[in-house]
Amino acid sequence: MIDAVGSPQSLLLLGGTSEIGLAVAERYARQRPLRVTLAGRPSDRLDAAAARLRNAGATVTTVPFDARQPDTHTEVIEKAFADGDIDVTVVAFGVLGDQEEAWTNVDVARELAEINYVAALTIGVPLAERLRKQGHGSIVALSSAAGERARRSNFVYGSTKAGFDAFYTGLTYALKPHGVTVTVVRPGFVRTKMTEGLKPAPLSQTADQVAEIVVNAVRNRREQVWAPAAFRGVMSVLRHVPRPIFRKLPF
């Protein structure tokens, strides 16, 4: 159960090596005894992630999860819930890809769509069903500022995140009467392995800064947050910049 001050007792990380997801889990584990389930592709990286959380005091198990095998996703959720209720689920898997390839190479475009959007649904639907029966819990859905308005520099990724964002925003409404809170998180540029080698955009942040925002949002049962919070204002301006000008902006 999530207690009165917002500390969960169990957490499922979909995308078990996500740096943002791990930063969230680590913050919770430092507060309280935490049971963590890492769902991800078996790898040294996944083992290292488990070790990192054990170091922070958590009890960790792993469940194999490949976003590109949607037929297995219901089973992944069943396994993840086998040890009892899950208080917080962080939906953190995703790929950025090479954007020039993404709009010119059909395989790359499809990979982005299958991981970032299709899998978000095929895992999200059984997840929502479990939480509905459970009558409590919280989903943290890592969307992206890139989904807000298509940009020349990353519109394939942006299009998948737009779909992701709409689905989890809708779940916010659908699950609320069932005692489940969904928090859609829209980070800007976060310095993790996903953005390695890219030039940091303005207001870039660390995974831990995003994690702090997430932890506060879950405590206050917020349904939508930007990271950093200032992005909300920036975005509401950008949203209204006329298209002829917007397309010429340097990002």
Place this chain on the structure above:
Amino acid sequence: MDAELRTLAGWGRTAPSTARVVVPRTVQEVIEALRLADERGVIARGLGRAYGDPAQNAGGLVIDMTGLNRIHFIDADAAIVDTDAGVSLDTLMRRLLPFGLWLPVLPGTRQVSVGGAIGADIHGKAHHVEGSFCDHVAAMDLVTADGEVHTLTPDDELFWATAGGMGLTGVVVRAKLRLNRVETAYFKVDVDQIDNLDELMARQSVDDDKYLESVSWFDTTVTGPHLGRGILTRANHATLDDLPRKLRADPLKFDAPRLLTIPDVFPPGMLNKLTARMFCELWYRKSPTRRNAIQNITMFLHPLDILGEWNRAYGPHGFLQYQYVIPFGQEEAVKRSVRLMVDAGHVSLLNVLKRFGDGNRAPLSFPRPGWTLAVDLPVRRGVGELCEELDELVLAAGGRLYLAKESRTTPEAITRMYPRIDEWRKVRADVDPKGIFVSDMARRLRLT
């Protein structure tokens, strides 16, 4: 009897969850309701005045007991009332006063049900004289997991497992309560305004036994030499002779005015250090030292009722209440806890300190000899850490937390605080082998 999906929270509004809720009107309907329970179990709910999550059951079934609301009979000669468990103490008081009968244990609000009073084995300001609620229960009817109705008396182990058992042994449907006799509905009150914590505690320790009721309110907004300044209020029932002439005509009148209701529009920051300091200053100043003041039910027992739904002032993120009892002899720990709260800068308005008398046989009953302290803390950043520090202090001093107020500690802490919990678990497991009675609190604290 239809089940309706509802989102429920405790009085602190901190951790809502959703359950199917049924409102039975008869004992037979309670028994039928139990059959609706699936693998997510069932729990009884009274008036939802527990602060945390004991009267909710995520994904499962909740039995709203307010439909069982009949008072069966009042025996004025024997001073006994036989009542359904869904009746509130407010209703009981109103019905009993004309007979000169009085409930020996009254909590800080009258809006609690008889079932909730038994489930938490509640206490009042008279604990050092009267003990807790279940000390005055002559018998109760409990519906257990198998659908049987058991009439339990204090000779039964199950009676004491149910007292303070937080609804986890079954559903209390009816109870016989022993009552006190009073000549009037008023109190004769002595008030002492005391400007620091050491003296407040020292004064409270001297002659509590001369009074039926005794409690202190203390200020958490001042530091330095006046840290923990407060108001010690002690009282006995006023006799007919004590009353001024104008009250003598109707001495048993239920005199409990409510003046002002706080609208549900407070922004989260409304209660801040400044407004809290103003409130505490006013509360302190309005209570100069005096003797033999005659006060009505609201003024003496439930002064916060004057503010109606005052919990709204804490804003939409809700609040928690931290209440512990620390054994006598550990006064330094009590003082350190107050210093911790004041230094942490978390504002609280309702801060009470009281001396408990002896506890009873119930393994999970909260009161035991010692100092009990309660503060309300709005949920904001840092409050979790403060409470963890307080937990450590309470554990080190051999104290415990009150489950009716609890909303955030760990299973490990509760097991250490209630060393007889395994004894309770055994009685519980015998009467509910499949574990159908469960609540969010039971899951969170792994009580069963």
